[in-house]
Amino acid sequence: xxxxxxxxxxxxxxxxDKARRERLLAVIRERYLAHGFDEIETPVVEEYDRLHAGIGxxxxxxxxxxxxxxLDAEAIRAGADDPAALSDxxxxxxxxxxLARFYASNxxxxxxxxxxxxxxxxxxxxxxxxxxxxxxxxCDIDIMGDDSARAEAELIVASLDALAALGLEGASVRINDxxxxxxxxxxxxFAADERPGVLITIDKLDKxxxxxxxxxxxxxxxxxxxxxxxxxxxxxxxxxxxxxYGEAQIRNALPENAPDEIVAHLVGIGEAVxxxxxxxxxxxxxxxxxxxxxxxxxxxxxxxxxxPSVSYxxxxxxxxxxxxxxxxxxxxxxxxFSLGFERLADLLEPQSDAGAQAIVLVHDADxxxxxxxxxxxxxxxxxxxxxERRVKNFKGLLDxxxxxxxxxxxxxxxxxxxxxxxxxxxx
Amino acid sequence: xxxxxxxxxxxxxxxxDKARRERLLAVIRERYLAHGFDEIETPVVEEYDRLHAGIGxxxxxxxxxxxxxxLDAEAIRAGADDPAALSDxxxxxxxxxxLARFYASNxxxxxxxxxxxxxxxxxxxxxxxxxxxxxxxxCDIDIMGDDSARAEAELIVASLDALAALGLEGASVRINDxxxxxxxxxxxxFAADERPGVLITIDKLDKxxxxxxxxxxxxxxxxxxxxxxxxxxxxxxxxxxxxxYGEAQIRNALPENAPDEIVAHLVGIGEAVxxxxxxxxxxxxxxxxxxxxxxxxxxxxxxxxxxPSVSYxxxxxxxxxxxxxxxxxxxxxxxxFSLGFERLADLLEPQSDAGAQAIVLVHDADxxxxxxxxxxxxxxxxxxxxxERRVKNFKGLLDxxxxxxxxxxxxxxxxxxxxxxxxxxxx
Numbered sequence: 119x120x121x122x123x124x125x126x127x128x129x130x131x132x133x134x135d136k137a138r139r140e141r142l143l144a145v146i147r148e149r150y151l152a153h154g155f156d157e158i159e160t161p162v163v164e165e166y167d168r169l170h171a172g173i174g175x176x177x178x179x180x181x182x183x184x185x186x187x188x189l190d191a192e193a194i195r196a197g198a199d200d201p202a203a204l205s206d207x208x209x210x211x212x213x214x215x216x217l218a219r220f221y222a223s224n225x226x227x228x229x230x231x232x233x234x235x236x237x238x239x240x241x242x243x244x245x246x247x248x249x250x251x252x253x254x255x256x257c258d259i260d261i262m263g264d265d266s267a268r269a270e271a272e273l274i275v276a277s278l279d280a281l282a283a284l285g286l287e288g289a290s291v292r293i294n295d296x297x298x299x300x301x302x303x304x305x306x307x308f309a310a311d312e313r314p315g316v317l318i319t320i321d322k323l324d325k326x327x328x329x330x331x332x333x334x335x336x337x338x339x340x341x342x343x344x345x346x347x348x349x350x351x352x353x354x355x356x357x358x359x360x361x362x363y364g365e366a367q368i369r370n371a372l373p374e375n376a377p378d379e380i381v382a383h384l385v386g387i388g389e390a391v392x393x394x395x396x397x398x399x400x401x402x403x404x405x406x407x408x409x410x411x412x413x414x415x416x417x418x419x420x421x422x423x424x425x426p427s428v429s430y431x432x433x434x435x436x437x438x439x440x441x442x443x444x445x446x447x448x449x450x451x452x453x454x455f456s457l458g459f460e461r462l463a464d465l466l467e468p469q470s471d472a473g474a475q476a477i478v479l480v481h482d483a484d485x486x487x488x489x490x491x492x493x494x495x496x497x498x499x500x501x502x503x504x505x506e507r508r509v510k511n512f513k514g515l516l517d518x519x520x521x522x523x524x525x526x527x528x529x530x531x532x533x534x535x536x537x538x539x540x541x542x543x544x545x
Numbered sequence: 546x547x548x549x550x551x552x553x554x555x556x557x558x559x560x561x562d563k564a565r566r567e568r569l570l571a572v573i574r575e576r577y578l579a580h581g582f583d584e585i586e587t588p589v590v591e592e593y594d595r596l597h598a599g600i601g602x603x604x605x606x607x608x609x610x611x612x613x614x615x616l617d618a619e620a621i622r623a624g625a626d627d628p629a630a631l632s633d634x635x636x637x638x639x640x641x642x643x644l645a646r647f648y649a650s651n652x653x654x655x656x657x658x659x660x661x662x663x664x665x666x667x668x669x670x671x672x673x674x675x676x677x678x679x680x681x682x683x684c685d686i687d688i689m690g691d692d693s694a695r696a697e698a699e700l701i702v703a704s705l706d707a708l709a710a711l712g713l714e715g716a717s718v719r720i721n722d723x724x725x726x727x728x729x730x731x732x733x734x735f736a737a738d739e740r741p742g743v744l745i746t747i748d749k750l751d752k753x754x755x756x757x758x759x760x761x762x763x764x765x766x767x768x769x770x771x772x773x774x775x776x777x778x779x780x781x782x783x784x785x786x787x788x789x790y791g792e793a794q795i796r797n798a799l800p801e802n803a804p805d806e807i808v809a810h811l812v813g814i815g816e817a818v819x820x821x822x823x824x825x826x827x828x829x830x831x832x833x834x835x836x837x838x839x840x841x842x843x844x845x846x847x848x849x850x851x852x853p854s855v856s857y858x859x860x861x862x863x864x865x866x867x868x869x870x871x872x873x874x875x876x877x878x879x880x881x882f883s884l885g886f887e888r889l890a891d892l893l894e895p896q897s898d899a900g901a902q903a904i905v906l907v908h909d910a911d912x913x914x915x916x917x918x919x920x921x922x923x924x925x926x927x928x929x930x931x932x933e934r935r936v937k938n939f940k941g942l943l944d945x946x947x948x949x950x951x952x953x954x955x956x957x958x959x960x961x962x963x964x965x966x967x968x969x970x971x972x
Binding site (some may be wrong): 144161165219310394498 | 551567578613614622625680817930951
């Protein structure tokens with residue numbers, strides 16, 4: 119017989135944690151709705167072919183595949199060499215592939231510029247490790263049909279607002295543009311066909327540092343003169359002076375003669391985000407010319423969410439103008455921002471509902487059931503109510519209730535007047 | 546390439562429908578929490594062996610099985626005759642099997658009497674038909690560890706309260722007890738080993754009527770004298786006089802000498818539910834001695850939720866004291882009530898958030914992005930805000946916005962003062 123544990127790499131969510139997660143999700147949902155986004159939902163499974171069309175990158179290898187229904191042993195043996203013969207469906211590994219499919223399917227019913235919220239679990243059969251689960255929640259917002267920087271500005275402002283509403287003030291967004299990377303690598307002299315590999319190496323800058331990057335590029339056999347130019351550039355003293363955000367700082371962080379159009383695009387996003395912050399505070403953006411983001415589908419602006427309290431990213435996203443065209447046969451601009459909900463949930467302190475009272479009603483065993491339910495109903499005027507039969511260890515019962523988040527208690531014996539119970543605070 | 550439609554038998558949920566569903570779920574969740582239930586969550590997948598342990602009845606055959614990761618063609622051929630060799634996991638087909646597993650796994654961290662809320666999707670590969678989907682949401686509440694009628698009373702009161710909060714006043718609960726059915730079938734003279742089959746037939750009473758029942762029992766070859774006794778009983782004139790709920794009516798609906806203990810149990814639940822309703826209104830219960838409920842695991846009270854506006858059930862449940870013992874090796878009493886969320890969602894009229902304003906901000910194309918975002922942020926003081934670039938068909942844009950649930954609009958040109966836009970109602 120199976121164990122009573124959840125499946126490997128997955129977890130049960132107990133009441134206190136579930137309540138906290140639902141509160142966080144309600145805050146995020148409320149903020150995103152306020153910014154004009156609309157929530158949608160797709161099935162958790164998508165067709166096998168769609169999940170393995172090359173868009174999902176490494177995640178495709180981590181997907182859970184669902185066996186076709188009604189296969190007999192003969193059909194299974196015949197299909198043993200062909201995954202698509204055995205599996206017609208799979209659990210989604212992200213919310214982006216389903217969104218692109220959704221948009222292609224439902225476009226006629228959606229506004230010309232569609233701002234989507236998606237909140238839901240995804241599945242990846244990764245090696246289990248502390249704090250990482252094979253089922254986890256993603257919170258994505260995406261804007262389809264807007265090729266202007268208005269889309270990037272709305273996404274970043276909404277994401278920072280959601281984070282502030284969760285109590286994480288002072289977050290910032292690292293920003294770059296894939297077109298900046300393309301131009302830089304071209305300027306250094308890397309050939310077009312070696313650039314994807316060079317980007318994979320550059321993406322490790324935070325982990326292995328400039329020396330590691332240069333060494334790895336040499337190992338890769340990248341064009342030697344380009345590696346030299348890149349090395350010299352990395353060693354410029356001013357490279358790491360990223361603040362404050364603005365045109366001078368962006369130009370300073372880049373090799374000379376950066377394209378005006380892309381610089382203006384990044385500067386404009388900064389001004390808009392400042393306007394959304396609604397104050398004269400510093401613009402919460404940091405230009406990072408070496409931000410890469412792993413997915414192959416990004417085509418323009420890319421960003422990552424940072425907070426001073428943690429070294430890892432709390433979310434990120436970017437523009438992927440080419441993806442929907444693969445499903446729809448017509449190009450539709452798109453840009454998205456994903457919050458790392460599991461990381462946020464780990465980071466935020468447990469908080470109970472402010473001001474919400476929760477009452478334990480401890481009753482003698484002989485209180486008639488109808489009386490008991492009448493007392494419970496009356497107490498519910500004051501907060502949520504849990505019934506507990508009186509036990510010998512009364513103090514233990516109250517302690518346990520307090521640990522479960524209850525803030526008050528009352529006691530009742532048979533024959534007490536309904537509505538007249540004294541509510542006492544739980545110490 | 547795959548189509549852009551959702552997988553067969555599943556659906557996308559578009560913004561208006563998603564918003565409505567989330568509002569309904571928030572109401573249900575809020576009411577259940579108020580009644581002292583706590584929400585939990587389990588992974589959507591469970592181990593294959595657990596999903597196929599005989600508890601799920603016919604649903605086991607409808608389950609989606611997940612292919613083990615890392616099987617090569619040889620392993621697939623070797624396992625072709627053994628489903629468990631190919632599949633280690635499956636999508637859950639209900640929330641009851643996962644709850645029993647959860648309770649067995651986490652019991653040490655749960656209160657002695659544990660009141661669970663579970664809200665989430667389940668999957669069944671049924672033949673697709675109108676209004677039935679292969680992925681659908683269930684809303685369950687269950688009480689573990691309470692063998693008294695207090696549990697049934699709390700479940701029924703909470704469920705009726707949730708329904709009333711959703712705007713469905715006037716719902717009622719059909720109630721019976723598996724022990725009533727056992728005793729009746731024994732009294733008629735059915736042998737113990739034929740009773741499960743007889744119950745399956747009786748469960749069709751609503752569909753095929755008394756004549757159909759008797760005919761089917763004869764076809765089954767059930768004990769002839771017992772079928773005669775049952776037939777005579779079904780034709781008693783007073784059989785269908787179910788109201789008002791109370792001892793006289795329960796005894797009247799049953800053959801003579803019904804066991805006092807079970808009658809008192811059902812009467813007590815009625816009194817408690819009346820107390821929970823908090824008024825002198827009629828008790829919202831209907832005793833139905835032929836209510837069966839399909840699942841094999843029920844051991845005591847069973848119930849179904851009815852509303853005058855529809856002929857089908859809106860939910861139901863019952864006591865299943867034997868199930869957790871199968872996982873835990875120790876008997877734990879349990880009783881549950883499941884709301885048919887999809888049916889509720891179909892039944893309830895679309896309603897927008899009362900009083901919540903939603904504003905479309907129509908802007909000229911040349912409004913600088915930072916100005917535009919500043920206007921949006923200022924307008925968000927008054928409600929949610931969607932940006933729309935001005936188009937030639939201005940009226941069409943407003944109509945479309947109204948259809949999307951927006952209630953007001955404003956227009957803005959370059960250079961307008963922030964915070965000074967006029968908000969006009971959308972006709």
